[in-house]
Amino acid sequence: xxxxxxxxxxxxxxxxxxxxxxxxxxxxxxxxxxxxxxxxxxxxxxxxxxxxxxxxxxxxxxxxxxxxxxxxxxxxxxxxxxxxxxxxxxxxxxxxxxxxxxxxxxxxxxxxxxxxxxxxxxxxxxxxxxxxxxxxxxxxxxxxxxxxxxxxxxxxxxxxxxxxxxxxxxxxxxxxxxxxxxxxxxxxxxxxxxxxxxxxxxxxxxxxxxxxxxxxxxxxxxxxxxxxxxxxxxxxxxxxxxxxxxxxxxxxxxxxxxxxxxxx
Amino acid sequence: xxxxxxxxxxxxxxxxxxxxxxxxxxxxxxxxxxxxxxxxxxxxxxxxxxxxxxxxxxxxxxxxxxxxxxxxxxxxxxxxxxxxxxxxxxxxxxxxxxxxxxxxxxxxxxxxxxxxxxxxxxxxxxxxxxxxxxxxxxxxxxxxxxxxxxxxxxxxxxxxxxxxxxxxxxxxxxxxxxxxxxxxxxxxxxxxxxxxxxxxxxxxxxxxxxxxxxxxxxxxxxxxxxxxxxxxxxxxxxxxxxxxxxxxxxxxxxxxxxxxxxxxxxxxxx
Numbered sequence: 001x002x003x004x005x006x007x008x009x010x011x012x013x014x015x016x017x018x019x020x021x022x023x024x025x026x027x028x029x030x031x032x033x034x035x036x037x038x039x040x041x042x043x044x045x046x047x048x049x050x051x052x053x054x055x056x057x058x059x060x061x062x063x064x065x066x067x068x069x070x071x072x073x074x075x076x077x078x079x080x081x082x083x084x085x086x087x088x089x090x091x092x093x094x095x096x097x098x099x100x101x102x103x104x105x106x107x108x109x110x111x112x113x114x115x116x117x118x119x120x121x122x123x124x125x126x127x128x129x130x131x132x133x134x135x136x137x138x139x140x141x142x143x144x145x146x147x148x149x150x151x152x153x154x155x156x157x158x159x160x161x162x163x164x165x166x167x168x169x170x171x172x173x174x175x176x177x178x179x180x181x182x183x184x185x186x187x188x189x190x191x192x193x194x195x196x197x198x199x200x201x202x203x204x205x206x207x208x209x210x211x212x213x214x215x216x217x218x219x220x221x222x223x224x225x226x227x228x229x230x231x232x233x234x235x236x237x238x239x240x241x242x243x244x245x246x247x248x249x250x251x252x253x254x255x256x257x258x259x260x261x262x263x264x
Numbered sequence: 265x266x267x268x269x270x271x272x273x274x275x276x277x278x279x280x281x282x283x284x285x286x287x288x289x290x291x292x293x294x295x296x297x298x299x300x301x302x303x304x305x306x307x308x309x310x311x312x313x314x315x316x317x318x319x320x321x322x323x324x325x326x327x328x329x330x331x332x333x334x335x336x337x338x339x340x341x342x343x344x345x346x347x348x349x350x351x352x353x354x355x356x357x358x359x360x361x362x363x364x365x366x367x368x369x370x371x372x373x374x375x376x377x378x379x380x381x382x383x384x385x386x387x388x389x390x391x392x393x394x395x396x397x398x399x400x401x402x403x404x405x406x407x408x409x410x411x412x413x414x415x416x417x418x419x420x421x422x423x424x425x426x427x428x429x430x431x432x433x434x435x436x437x438x439x440x441x442x443x444x445x446x447x448x449x450x451x452x453x454x455x456x457x458x459x460x461x462x463x464x465x466x467x468x469x470x471x472x473x474x475x476x477x478x479x480x481x482x483x484x485x486x487x488x489x490x491x492x493x494x495x496x497x498x499x500x501x502x503x504x505x506x507x508x509x510x511x512x513x514x515x516x517x518x519x520x521x522x523x524x525x526x527x528x529x530x531x532x533x534x
Contacts, residue, residue: 161532162354162358163358163359163360165315165354165358165532166352166354166358166359167360167371167374168315169313169315169347170347170348170351170371170374170427170431171344171345171346171347171374171375172374172375173344173375173379175379175383176374176375176379176382176383179382180360180363180367180371180374180382181371184360184362184363185360185361185362187362188362
């Protein structure tokens with residue numbers, strides 16, 4: 001067989017899907033009113049705006065530290081309570097710890113939570129708690145359930161079934177099996193997942209802050225609204241440093257856990 | 265003493281997994297259950313400590329006060345009570361690998377203390393001492409502080425035995441305790457289990473007739489869910505052929521129509 005002919009033929013099956021994709025993309029752009037002229041226009045304005053923002057307002061830097069710290073603490077508290085909540089949900093959502101209907105209900109709730117963005121939860125909570133860190137913490141804690149609950153439940157379901165049989169065989173009850181069998185065995189995953197969630201929550205706490213949960217996100221939003229662009233630039237730099245720093249830290253910690261961890 | 269009568273278990277499709285299994289084991293006896301794969305050995309053993317409910321039959325065991333219980337009829341709470349004194353050694357150890365060796369031994373007594381106590385302040389010094397003594401009996405007391413996951417297979421199985429000893433059981437069950445060990449480790453494990461039978465009945469499932477001939481006091485053979493032999497542990501070649509002989513022939517049969525033996529995973533789900 002002619003090799004050249006063969007290699008050309010194998011791409012034929014992609015033609016129709018690619019045309020379809022192009023058509024849908026074009027349609028979506030028309031619906032949104034997105035054009036390349038607008039992109040070019042926006043980019044030009046963006047560069048002008050960026051020049052307008054710089055240099056950052058260095059004296060405002062010290063004012064940013066406290067809100068940045070608050071954002072990290074919101075994320076931290078949200079992650080701690082969220083992890084605790086997730087452990088409970090994960091156990092209810094594991095076939096080897098809970099009866100079938102409980103597991104399925106818990107799995108459904110976890111899936112439901114995952115489909116609600118944190119920002120929506122926050123807006124609902126602000127109606128109840130008012131503005132401030134409190135609704136932010138709760139929103140982040142609830143936001144953990146969707147991800148951590150699922151990951152931990154899957155980890156628990158993969159535990160050695162005969163290890164659980166062995167504990168049951170000495171007359172241990174469910175609670176004892178959980179404390180002495182399940183928790184020690186899922187600990188590496190638990191720590192690793194919740195550190196990863198902490199990274200996500202630090203980024204989310206910035207966004208939630210801008211919507212009304214306080215912290216560095218609020219500073220950024222406030223500076224923009226007050227047309228203090230140099231100050232906004234400072235806030236932006238602090239956010240980047242904060243997110244990048246915590247991500248590196250968490251990554252390093254997680255790497256060590258994975259190396260030491262011996263779940264399977 | 266443990267007394268098993270008329271154990272029967274069928275699959276929903278009518279296939280008989282256990283058919284009228286019955287035997288009695290007194291203290292001082294070390295009974296080895298032999299049989300080809302899928303004969304029902306593990307199923308029988310799981311019935312003995314209530315991990316599996318048979319369709320009919322009874323399993324009478326004595327608790328530490330000499331009181332008799334029928335494992336097949338008691339409720340969950342009583343079952344937990346009876347299990348406190350039934351030591352079980354599983355194939356493949358199945359310890360909590362991230363806990364220390366000593367903690368794994370202590371798990372043996374979880375059923376005997378209250379939940380609150382086990383979680384809040386754990387075990388007393390006296391109990392820790394006894395757990396160490398149990399480890400001493402299996403000759404790995406020096407490893408008490410090690411993480412269990414770092415131990416070798418033979419060592420882990422010894423921890424499992426120590427856990428069973430620490431339970432101060434009135435009955436010891438062993439499900440293929442030496443199946444994934446090398447011959448010298450297997451011998452060590454058999455030598456450790458054997459003396460335990462001086463005070464309590466010991467029932468184990470094995471795949472090695474030469475081992476049961478050497479260490480057991482009695483052998484029971486199960487085939488196709490039926491007991492086909494119960495007696496002297498030294499089996500003649502003819503007997504062995506009766507028990508295992510057709511395995512090769514069966515292998516060929518499986519490819520066509522004979523039902524495959526249940527694997528461990530399926531047995532757990534019964």
